[in-house]
Amino acid sequence: MTEWIDGKRVAQRIRDQVAHDVATSFTADTSPGLATVLVGDDPASAVYVGSKRRMVRHLGMRDVHRAVPSDAAQAEVAAVLDELAEDPAVSGILLQLPLPSGLDAAALIDRIPVAKDVDGLSTVSAGLLARDRFGLRPCTPAGVLELLDAEGVKIEGATAVVVGRSDLVGRPMGQMLVNRDATVTVTHKATPDLPAVTREADVLVVAAGVHGLIGPEHVKPGATVIDVGIHRTPAGLAGDVRAAELGGLARRLTPVPGGVGPMTIAMLMANTVKAARWARRLA
């Protein structure tokens, strides 16, 4: 029997924990604050930022927002980030991606102080992860780990395979699984025989960004399959995994939507609390 992993339920539990932590560990004056920075007027980005801001307020945290015109120069965006970096009311800074063309996203992200880098995407945060040191982790792979833990999936000693090596998901996911004592293989488009590798996986995390890439020929019976992909298709939202074909083969599987998706924003909230606690220790 294949079980669906209910990302909505796990995300709800994370958010409940955040609300509890905010209510019990902070006062109105010290409440964690998330600053969202939106450059330009991309409609999808505006929707994402709006969701994050509503969630921040809903959980009792401080919502700080900066809207920057789409024709802003690199130095103008940098100045906004620097001001937020100095602001003690701001625990975490999120620079919504993608940025309008002409801006150097990597350089801007690296202006965010490591202790406020709630997206975990700066070079220093990547280095802390690579060294298995304390820091803020990218939200999507952190959410995948929470899902695995919530389902009681054994990671230590497991054979884990990650499909994809993006900065956002694949690379950090591989390192997080190594840090948790899994034997980890990172695969990508240059992997010649993908099914042969993925069929070894007890835990298979698919973040290739290719609709329907993974089918039954890729999956070991009894595996846990986590689908990070999300694609708009004529038949509705779908992932990198052909989920309908895995019934009875995989032991557990995340749906799309309702699997990894809800975890990313929940982990952003959890990272904001973690950042606020980090700032308190640094103060």
Next chain:
Amino acid sequence: MTEWIDGKRVAQRIRDQVAHDVATSFTADTSPGLATVLVGDDPASAVYVGSKRRMVRHLGMRDVHRAVPSDAAQAEVAAVLDELAEDPAVSGILLQLPLPSGLDAAALIDRIPVAKDVDGLSTVSAGLLARDRFGLRPCTPAGVLELLDAEGVKIEGATAVVVGRSDLVGRPMGQMLVNRDATVTVTHKATPDLPAVTREADVLVVAAGVHGLIGPEHVKPGATVIDVGIHRTPAGLAGDVRAAELGGLARRLTPVPGGVGPMTIAMLMANTVKAARWARRLA
């Protein structure tokens, strides 16, 4: 037939290239400079630093050295590093490890500016590697890649397995091989069935630090095996690999000594030239 990979020869070629680059791309006034910082009086560390300094001078680069007493406080070592960080005659800074107990090595390494971090061990350098961005790479795994390239071993599309996940070798090695389009598995002491994993490897890099860990039961016929281990035994220096048992099984194998060992110091020299060029671009 198993071929020995001659690390001495490849290291010599790297050093020749460094000497050539120093002679042709720099003047006496702009010559790359390596600053070695030795804290305390550990005899082995003194020997290593002495070798590096002689090599620096031999290749026509500037040798800068700071000896710090073994009872120096964290702030005193930090002040030495900060002074070298500011010095335009210093292209690279090497803090010899291990440090006397009581000093926080990670914090001191992170004071070295990323463009002078010729050991590639700072958090920022680790982050640049994790993101596949330009930077200075740790010398031992960089040396392993040079050996593979010198032997014409195909890395793109290959199945590579790394045994060990240290900050110095295993973790960066895995990332460097992913960046080169290998399908990479990182294993470690929590891997339950090591031979089953390593037997898949076209390229097997062993950096476990366990004498004689790897034997014929771990090796796929025709594999290239790189032994990073080095151990003093009654019978002389030996590696993590039981090399004598791999004759006719592995296609290529590094000896211990004379394999990876000579590459580490050669790559330190190459990194010093790379750092000097980086500084020139930043200036």
